[in-house]
Amino acid sequence: MARIEFVEIAHSYYRNPQAPSDYALKEINTVWEDGGAYALLGPSGCGKTTLLNVISGLLKPSRGKVLYDGRDVTALPPEKRNIAQVFQFPVLYDTMSVYDNLAFPLKNRGFNKEDTVRRVQEVAEILDLTKDLRKKAAGLSADAKQKISLGRGLVRSDVAAVLFDEPLTVIDPHLKWHLRRKLKEIHEQLKLTLIYVTHDQVEALTFAEKVIVMYEGEIVQIGTPEELFENPQHKFVGYFIGSPGMNFLPCTIEGPTAWVGGVRIDLAPETAALGAKATGALELGIRPMHLEVHGAAVAGGVPATVTSLEDQGSFKILTAAFDGHTIRARLPEDRPVPDKKAWLTFPPSRTKLFADERLVG
């Protein structure tokens, strides 16, 4: 296992990149600790696969260095980096037994028989493949095959890291949670450095200790699931994590209050103080589940018109408009909901402030 470090990594697929937008990866400095479980999360085109390919060595970055335990591996191809990879689709030998498929990476590296048997059995046990070990891979379901691919990636304990590129894509939705659980167990038992690329927030937030959120070639936040939810460092994180995403309203600051057009919203004093010092376009952000909705006028309540109500069974989403802005609230199913006019309150501790898309406080 290794500690992996990115020093001023940047990558462009163009030969002579000019503008920042020519870069698939803008400058990235970061560390992947030995034995950590990381997820790279972002929409398609955000640069997460490029980043994974720089870690694995499939891609040599335009600039910067990749260090494995302090050793510069930037110029080394994947086979010289001692990593294991699991892809979207099963990669295995159909004509071999499940056992031989799992043992293959070990035999290749000259592991002795005893270690090979022990390790294959250990991994097979974790992945519920023990009863299938003698079967040919060819006859198995897509799920089972992908489990074998996962096993092949996990079987060697001497790898620097195991990289996963959307490994649950082919898995039936109702079986996915089972494999997410397996991956989490595997990390707790085997203590491998795992780096997992996905656009699926459930996979990322469940699997990882630290989630790296990418947006337009940049890492916009590295944090625990709780940090991403409570304190999104960038508007994109607020939008992308959570359903519906965070509400944003352009505002100005005057003393302890924010003004959204002609509407006054009180902030926490420290948030307002940070906002007064911030430069750039200011926006107020609040998660739909933190917005409070009242059926009658309350102190500090912002009057709004209810424009739609969506019942999702376990909760409701109310959309309201005020002063030309649209805002959403997520309400528990048993909460009475006003049908025409609503008064909204913004709990100060839950009301965040962003300047030029970055969190101020």
Added chain:
Amino acid sequence: MGLALKNVDKIVGGETHLKGIDLEFETGSRNVLLGRTLAGKTTLLRIMAGLDRPSRGQVLVDGENVTGVSVRKRGVAMVYQQFINYPSLSVYANIASPLRRSGLNKREIDLRVRETAEFLHLDDLLNRLPAELSGGQQQRTAIARALVKDAQLLLLDEPLVNLDYKLREELREELRDIFRKRSAIVVYTTTEPSEALMLGGNIVVLDQGRVLQTGTTATVYQHPETLRAAEVFSDPPINALPSKITSGRAVMGGDIPIPLTGHLNGLEDGSYQFAFRSNHLWLSSQGNGDIAIHGKVDLAEINGSETFVYVKRGESAFVVQQEGVHPVSMGSTITVFIHPKHLFVYDNEGRLVAAPPVNA
């Protein structure tokens, strides 16, 4: 009037894919076919479209038997899971393609294409080829093509399943608004209860090729007549614990006493399944007579807005859905809380005996 299926079976290679389907869809109605993978949703949709023939039974449109009539002669539009567009045609030409033989003149076609494109936020992309679009834009193009010709029957087969969740969130809302404005019969298949609830209208719960229940979406959600229908119409699937009532005292899951109050009042002695949706379990006591259940954490999953805790308790297991992000470690012991007012009661055959009152 509208579309009716009469006693439809579909048997393929000796395997029954659909059995005894009797359904009616009224003009202008919005309908969701909800079911797990392999429930028969696509098979049923293809029979409605006229792409496949049923092995038995009839398909009637406005009372007229159209069972053998080819799809080309029916006013049907269909959207598939995969983003199917003509790869060599621009977005404009793709959307216009169903109108080519419609007898409309060029001006009218142009008007319809632009109107539909605007609806689906494709107006800036009309000159692009499908390969130059994102997945969401490709599926929007396919949907625009289905909408442009004003078909009487609009069929959508899990149209959002291959999109990432933020796009799904946006598009399903747009689709709901579009459907509301159409006079066509809309039939939409999905595996996701939240999508069904969001689209509203009527629902058909399908399981293993059979219709489990039909009705308005909200009614079926509140009164699943069978435990299986409740499972299909809950995500995570509804939890159920074997329970017994002896001499008027109820015990759930072996050792959890449940007071028989409210809608549970008057239940006869016997064995039952007490079922509860995950969102009615809490990680902390809400007071007012909720009941503690102890167990062990099997896994905690987070989807961004909610935490799902998989709890094991002896032989049984259940899932807790809690708003917000809560760190819960695997293997730890946990106490969760439920209020009896949220319990569904099913008999041993899985038939509904008592349901929680609405808005309890």
